Amino acid sequence: MAGNEQLTRSPDALKTVYVAPADCVFSRGANGFLAAEIGGKAYPRVLLLRSLPLTAPEEYICITDIERKELGIIERIDAFAPDQQTLIREELAQRYFCPSITEILDIKEKMGNFYFDVMIGDFKRAFTVKDITKSIRQVGGAVILIDLDGNRFRIDDISAISKKSLRKLEPYLY
Secondary structure, eight states, X not given: OHHHHHHOOOGGGGOOOBOXXXXXXXXXXXXXXXXXXXXXXXXXXXXXXXXXXXXOTTEEEEEEXXXXXXXXXXXXXXXXXXXXXXXXXXXXXXXXXXXXXXXXXXXXXETTEEEEEEEETTEEEEEEESOHHHHEEEETTEEEEXXXXXXXXXXXXXXXXXXXXHHHHGGGOO
């Protein structure tokens, strides 16, 4: 019986609630976590999640409480005041850390895994990609790579990397 109760949801529970900047104020709690007051109710810790992290990273930001209960959706970050935008972007940057690849040194395939040796600024980094068709995405002029652990790496502008790096990557772009 308990299992059936979980399957029934009221139509109100399925409605998307957009949060207006006038009804939502973000702040940093004493512990450094992001807090919010939404519609007059205080939440000592909230999490922000991008609904469309690759194609619309500044739009449709989901606000949840610590138990991951959805509190609302921010339609556009730039609708908020500059100080609020800063807090939102700082929080998202922590969650979606995505270092930029400046050079591809080598890509090797072994038993279905692809081993990347890259430069991220002045630092050499190695990571492994399992399913190359799902783990490399081209979005406009940028390329996103996702490793076995779910870490994301980005080539900001594919036309700006060296021709040598591009030749190594091109066979895996679809």
